[in-house]
Amino acid sequence: MKYWKKLSATEQDARITEALKENIDFKQNTSLGIPASKLDPIVFHDEAAFLKDTPLLRCYVQNPNHIGCHTLGDSEAYFKGTQQIEREVIALLCTDVFKADEKSCDGYIAAGGTEANMQAVWIYRNHFMETYGAKVDEIGLLSSEDTHYSAAKAANIFNVRRYTVPVNKTSRKIDASGLEKIISDAIRDGIKYFIVISNMGTTMFGSVDDPDVYSHQLEQHVVQYRIHVDGAFGGFIYPVSEVASNINFANPNVSSITLDAHKMLQAPYGTGIFLVRKGYMQYVCTEEAEYVSGMDITLSGSRSGTNAVAVWMILQTYGPYGWQEKINKLLTRTGWCCKELTKAGIHYYRHPQMNIIAIHAKYVSAEIAVRFGLVPDTHTGSPSWYKIVVMDHVEMEQLKEFIECITTNAVPA
Secondary structure (H helix, E strand, C coil): CCCCCCCCHHHHHHHHHHHHHHCCCCCCCCCCCCCCCCCCCCCCCCCCHHHHHCHHHHHHHHCCECCCCCCCCCCCHHHHHHHHHHHHHHHHHHHHHCCCCCCCEEEEEECCHHHHHHHHHHHHHHHHHHHHCCCHHHEEEEEECCCCCHHHHHHHHCCCEEEEECECCCCCCECHHHHHHHHHHHHHCCCCEEEEEEEECCCCCCCECCHHHHHHHHHHCCCEEEEEEEECCHHHCHHHHCCCCCCCCCCCCEEEEEEECCCCCCCCCCCEEEEEECCCHHHHCECCCCCCCCCECCCCCCCEHHHHHHHHHHHHHHHHHHHHHHHHHHHHHHHHHHHHHHHCCCCEECCCCCCEEEEEHHHCCHHHHHHCCCEECCCCCCCCEEEEECCCCCCHHHHHHHHHHHHHCCCCC
16 A cells, blocks of 8 residues: 555644645635635634644634645645645545556545536546547447436436446346447447446445446447446445455546545545546636636535545544455445345345345335335335445344344245
8 A cells, every 4th residue: 555554643633734734824814815714713613622632623614625626737725735635535545445556547525426427427528529529419328227316417417318228137237238239229329439337336236337348348339438437335345345356447448436435434425536547637627717726627616625634534544454344344244134134035135245235125014114224226116125234333233133023024935
């Protein structure tokens, strides 16, 4: 590991304190033209004694704005201290987690996985149009039927046609023959360029797509394509639990990756991450944002630098080995639950390297679903599946109680 180290609370405090000193101090510096300030001191007491021991809250109070992308070009100098922490987070994730060559990727802390997925579609749409002269109606978006709804949202907003790829209902893997038909149909529709969203942990099943299944089929048709990996859920699990994974920047077919730090990493909500190979972010530079140093190059525009600091703190608190221990604990609990479901003859789906269990709805009564807070695959009709997500707060005692209830009420296959 080049960037991912375990740091003590004292070491983190010192690093964040130094970064905040490099940011603008609205009390000490003259700054007449910035349309922002620290949090309102009448409401948020910036002199409270407890702030000296809580660097993240000090960061919230100082309210750094991380508009732009700080891994390339210029950035607003007023917040250069915390911007550097964001650069460190992006470098750590790209290099140490997703096996990129040093300084070969850009990225930023987004408002969530939905934004990060949309950023990818925006970039590749513009890339195809500017590089190859593509028309919008010649660009298609490929994603599986298990893909997060942000794919549909992105297709709608950026006006590209979406094609939904079927999956095997048992393995949840991409149906290769179905993919072939979808691609052939899209080409007959006039699609010449493909944006792919490949999953690293789907929302309902935790299933993982092999991006090379997409690349193999698309190369057979000799078309231009770019693959974006949606690792909003699996991005902080799968690279740890599956060390032989090909879903990273060592795979030349992968161009960008989404992460959600507010899921497994337990960062504050509104903390997604977008990682992309260098040479792509420029396709969404908004040149009209001339008053912003370095221009605006992200979908969200202004965003809180504190979220970047939160991600940095979590990663440095655990270090790579501490994080692996945490993931292994969750996978052990997930495996125990699956073993008990199997013994009871209850049908479910679980990717062996993930911490989501999707149980066939026929085994789950309404009372059990409510009692244990299970999530259905639909709220608008009759569910086919209910899922368990073994997060940090899910204890073995709770899983044992759930198993006792569901096995007592299980419906015969």
